[in-house]
Structure formats: structure tokens, C-alpha cells
Amino acid sequence: MVVPLEHIADAAESYEDIVGTGALLKKVIKNGNGGRPMDNDVIKISLDYYGLKDSSPNEMTFILGYLLNIEGIELACKFMEVGEEAIFKIKSHLAYGESGLSLDSCNIPPYHDLIVKISLVSIQERQKVFLHSPVNELLVYCQKFRSRGKFYFERNELDRAMFIYNKVLNILGNRSSDKPDANLLVELSIFQNNLATCHFKLNDLKKALEISTAAVFSNPKNIGAMYKHLIILESLKRYDEGISFIQERIVNLPSEKDLLERKLCKFMAYQKEVDDSEREVFKKMMQ
Known part of the structure; x- marks a missing residue:
């Protein structure tokens, strides 16, 4: 018999505070029997969101340590063994934060704390180099x-x-x-x-x-x-550098010539203002 995720998530058993701040809580529902993944490992997981529309399990493969998944899920995976299933409660700042997430299949409100079930299916490659x-x-x-x-x-x-x-x-x-x-x-x-x-x-x-x-x-x-x-x-306001850069690019990128020439006129006008201002200051100093 498969126990619904909401029943598991709401069960009375306590969660483990795995980072010590209350931002990521874990409850094991099936023990694993393999090693834990680390940054640069390519892993395969099954992910199930609790309390969200159309939250059927979703399998995904990604490399750890590059934030290809949200920070809370990446961190959670590092505290799992291959074959393990666990429920995690993830604070919003480790999830989708103040912006939330709006997709066709998923709508996560701003500042929403997540409850997810993660199954660590496999470590497909150790230490991708x-x-x-x-x-x-x-x-x-x-x-x-x-x-x-x-x-x-x-x-x-x-x-x-x-x-x-x-x-x-x-x-x-x-x-x-x-x-x-x-x-x-x-x-x-x-x-x-x-x-x-x-x-x-x-x-x-x-x-x-x-x-x-x-x-x-x-x-x-x-x-x-x-x-x-x-x-x-x-x-x-580094107009002189801009002028030199544009003149070089006009030669090397003829397809951009028209726009670059307009940019050149703009930079030359700015540089003239700077030069005129400096001359005025110099004149006053010499009086």
C-alpha cells in the first residue's frame, strides 16, 4: 500500500534539522544502501512536491554543485544515500524565495516553504571532470x-x-x-x-x-x-577608450557599421564636452 505524501509529511514523527538552522528538515521514509553524493557528481533523483497542483513524481538527472536545481534540493541530496527516500521541509530562501515560481504545471507562491519527497535513484557519474x-x-x-x-x-x-x-x-x-x-x-x-x-x-x-x-x-x-x-x-565616462574601441570594431565588423558610426558620433560629442570643460578650467587657472 502506497501512503500518500501528505500523510507522510504531516505525520507526528520528528524531522532532523540537518543544517542546524531550521532551514532544511529531513525525515527518512526508506533507508538507502549506497554512498552519499558530493559536488560534481551526476545524480538521478525522483522529486515529488507536496501541496502543489499536478505534483506527480518527476525524475531528473543533473550535476551537483552548479545550482541546476534549487539550493534546498541540491543540499538535501548531499544528505542522502543511494536508494534512500526522504521527506524534506525547505524554507523559502532555499527554494523560490520572494519571487515564487509560476509555470504551466506548477505555481509556487512567494515566500512559500516547500515540502518535497526525494528519492535518490543513483549516482550516475562520480566527480565529473x-x-x-x-x-x-x-x-x-x-x-x-x-x-x-x-x-x-x-x-x-x-x-x-x-x-x-x-x-x-x-x-x-x-x-x-x-x-x-x-x-x-x-x-x-x-x-x-x-x-x-x-x-x-x-x-x-x-x-x-x-x-x-x-x-x-x-x-x-x-x-x-x-x-x-x-x-x-x-x-x-571613458569616452576616449570608447572611441578607439568603436573605430577598431567598425573595421572588423562591417555589418554593424551604421550603428557603430552613430555610437562613435555620440562618444566624440561626449569627449568634446569633456575637452571643452577641461580647457575652461585650465583657462581659469592661468588667469
């Missing part, structure tokens, strides 16, 4: 990481988006240091631009400029990175 993965496999993972980073960025969870981008950049940077693969350099530039955008949104303009400079160097044909770089230069 991307440094030695085939390029095509790494590119597939990059798509997943990009999508997840965008998910957090659009929810304004910039710390989580930046966590993903930094981890992936560390991998791509190591892979591109010796014999750079053209496709990996394209991905490197995309992730650098995404990270620069996060820093820009946080008003950390100097860091944003540092990373956007790397993005346009990694892939000079990354149009999005080019325009983001110009926005950052304009925000920092």
Missing part, C-alpha cells in the same frame, strides 16, 4: 548552465547567477589556456558578458569593465558583448 570532457559534451553542459544562470538573473537572484557564471568561467578558462577551441571561446565570451552584466546591474562598474574587456577579447565577434562594453565605458 570537465577539464577532460569532450568539447561537444562540455558545450551541452554550457547550454544548461547558461539557461540556469539566465533563470536566476531574470529573478534578480544575481548572487546565484554569478555563482554559476564564475564556476563555468573557471572551467572554460582552464580549457582555453593551452589550445583554445573556437567553440569554447565563443562560450567563454558569452559567460564573461553575462557576468559583466551582473556586475553592471550591481553598479560595480570597474569589475564590469574588467570582465567585459575579457569578453570582447575572447570573441571579438560577440555583438552583445561589444555593445555591453560600450555601455560600461559610457557609464564610466
